[in-house]
Amino acid sequence: MSQFSFPSSSVLPLNSSKSDSFETQQQNSEKPIFNPHDINPNLLQKLVYDALVWCSLHGLLVGDRTAKKSGTVPGVGMIHAPISLLPASFPEDHFKQACELASIFNELFDRVSLDAKFLQDSLSRTRKVDEFTSRLLDIHSKMIDINKKEEIRLGLHRSDYMLDAQTKSLLQIEFNTISSSFAGLMCLVSELHRNLLGLYGNQLQLDFRKVPENASVQHFAKALAEAWREYNNPRAVVLVVVQAEERNMYDQLWLSDVLRERYPFCFSNKTCGKLVVVKLSIFKRIQLKWKTLAEIDAEGKLLPDGTLAVNGEAVAVVYFRAGYAPTDYPSELEWRARLLIEQSSAVKCPSIAYHLAGTKKIQQELAKPNVLERFLDNKEDIAKLRKCFAGLWSLDDTEIITDAIERPELYVMKPQREGGGNNIYGNEVKEALLRIQKGGSEEDAAYILMQRIFPTVFPALLVREGIFHKDHAISELGIYGSYLRNKEKIIINEQCGYLMRTKVSSSDEGGVAAGFAVLDSLYLS
């Protein structure tokens, strides 16, 4: 299966003349070798049925949005996760390229997090127009004031990419330093696709071995376990900060399940070093607690030695699966809890500095000339990172603003805010820029401009809520990375699995998802 190629968009990429890109498009339009829309209905029915069964039996689940309590109580109102029926084709060399970048990005973001001045300066204008970033910066400032150091630093990141169809280049969309989701479910999606191709690969002429195995959840669990071990208090728990309602809970539950089942540690206060008959009882399983920020505010306190105690239990690691969006802080309680956590000695995933380093504004700053050099020494690494940077500009760049007003279809306006879905495309880019130009406010600081990426649109088979859809879609690749270090040394710095998200593109002009997204895996081509 070669990469599906469909002529899809009538707009042209940045940095390519009209005649050039016309040629490229013609090349892209050649007949695809494998079109999953042509699979015969009988086989398709079997594939869909088997996929649904597999999801149910193997825990590839989400909460059903139509069911009561599906976001609060596990085990009720469950539905299979939305999935692509077959893996999305992706060139092997680009996949390798993305994997290689993971450890370099891990290192970069760790160094950026240590440069308090860079973070504060880069975000100083954003602070004035974005209340959320401003509150994060306040906490960051307080930590500077008390000279707080994070000696054990844990990053569970995900770098997201798209493959630009015209230039055939892998371009970074964003780098997530907080609540990188789907590591739990993605292992299962790869397994599902390998299983389906194991059963029907002959008929489809697809080889299951071309779907890379995905151990994202094991890697994340390992990093959390090692961070817990570094903290070195066998009685301390891992605190997972959650939203009060979470339909993606099975993704999180897989991670905690693997963490608890795979990483039991010896009790440090028992005779573990001696030659004794090993009983299960001498192993300590890592205990996890799930709390909202409001609950942490109510139950948490800072002990004199800096330990965070929640409901009387010491916390070794705070793992945020909430706290990334303004809606996660409906009142002062939540901000108080975030500050409390930050002041403590617990390992934070992420710390406030890691969180700030993952903002769009910092992404754009890092893309400026000579900025990477401030943090990294290795020229080759710097070149590799730069190669995957899309065009990124702040809104004080008048030349780009003029071009973007003229050709808005080639740009995306991205607000500081996390969580996706807030980007501005097409004619609205023009309108927004004109408004900002006129206004004379500092609203410009709330946005960055990014080169719009046009990934290949391909015929996809999507399954959602038990119903199968033929559609045209685009894919986005996420590469998970885990990073852990203490005062002396780096303990973990690795690429650890991938996320593929396939989004319906048919209802949108030009390849950016307007429809729903499903979980997918890769078919290396």
Added chain:
Amino acid sequence: MSQFSFPSSSVLPLNSSKSDSFETQQQNSEKPIFNPHDINPNLLQKLVYDALVWCSLHGLLVGDRTAKKSGTVPGVGMIHAPISLLPASFPEDHFKQACELASIFNELFDRVSLDAKFLQDSLSRTRKVDEFTSRLLDIHSKMIDINKKEEIRLGLHRSDYMLDAQTKSLLQIEFNTISSSFAGLMCLVSELHRNLLGLYGNQLQLDFRKVPENASVQHFAKALAEAWREYNNPRAVVLVVVQAEERNMYDQLWLSDVLRERYPFCFSNKTCGKLVVVKLSIFKRIQLKWKTLAEIDAEGKLLPDGTLAVNGEAVAVVYFRAGYAPTDYPSELEWRARLLIEQSSAVKCPSIAYHLAGTKKIQQELAKPNVLERFLDNKEDIAKLRKCFAGLWSLDDTEIITDAIERPELYVMKPQREGGGNNIYGNEVKEALLRIQKGGSEEDAAYILMQRIFPTVFPALLVREGIFHKDHAISELGIYGSYLRNKEKIIINEQCGYLMRTKVSSSDEGGVAAGFAVLDSLYLS
């Protein structure tokens, strides 16, 4: 944890004088060593949460009756299976006794199935009053007329028992020869309990190793696979006869999943015997088809050589997960399909003879003096079976009828019909018997009378629909058995795992379930 013992019923068992049983009850009322109702609320909350999570991630599911399509489409409207939070205490010697009986019962029922005259004669009066049994007997008669032989015979049975609290004896409730359910989910229940005790066993002072492992689904899958192999047509499928709507579908899907994943066979028409590099493609996975009886009527036909073909595909094994209740035959179509299957050369699980051998009337006939001797030679085996027979009588036994009218609380009236829930207890036994005595009809032939068994009532923790209940309950043990033979020899005859069902007893007088039932496992005491 010793067996929970609660004084529960005010009625007395058959064959025990009042003074005797009073003593026994006193002994039973001693303080239980472990009362799960006393577990502290904090620990209980963790247990419930972890149990719900485990069920979700590991496929211990059923269709949610409140959700649309939950009985027809896999992957939607799922909810955790109703479960007991902790395993039910059960004496190890009685468990072993029940396991030992499995292969003897397997053999007995195979021999009974071969005695067409015994089946027809024993059921001749039932035929007149029970339309369903009558239709089954019609098919059976036709097979006698055409001298049809079942050379490959497959039985996937479950023998159900209760432990009588007063006499401390294991008594058989019934023997299921058709659609023995929960083999798929029960493996998971045992695993869940072993897992919970692995986590919290220290706090509960329970040892996970006392929960017997349960490989029911592997055994059933193996038996189906071996039957498929005996049929010796690599292109033939396993046909699962299902109801149009089935909320217990995940139980069935686990069985088919294990069958397909664990038992791939070599293509007989490929070079499998030679020393070749083994590719997955030369293995044939057993294909399963799911059809209702109405679909089989529409799509099925009998080829001249006796092969059953459904939608053009030869059928090796027909596995009934429907067809046991009158409601499974709403029209003549379904009966026609059942006859078609029976006429074919496919291995039937069960054949019509096996099906008839599993009726209540036959159970009662087998309990008569000297009847077991007709089928089995080994005196020890006969003694073992007889030991687990409860009192069973037909309604032409006037002495028993008189006693049952006097002491109806000591009897159960059981109709021929399968599926449970139709039994008559208490005062209604008296009323029914008086009506039958007066009526002069043959209605008596539709029922058998059985000694009422009073199992120990114990404090239980039940979880259903995400909600936890403290209740008093009784348990019923099922032992799965698989049997396969061909013309020459027995291929499989084994005990294969167990089912424990725990039923709420609080709303009922005297220990028979009136409330809901949950899946459970054993804690050997």
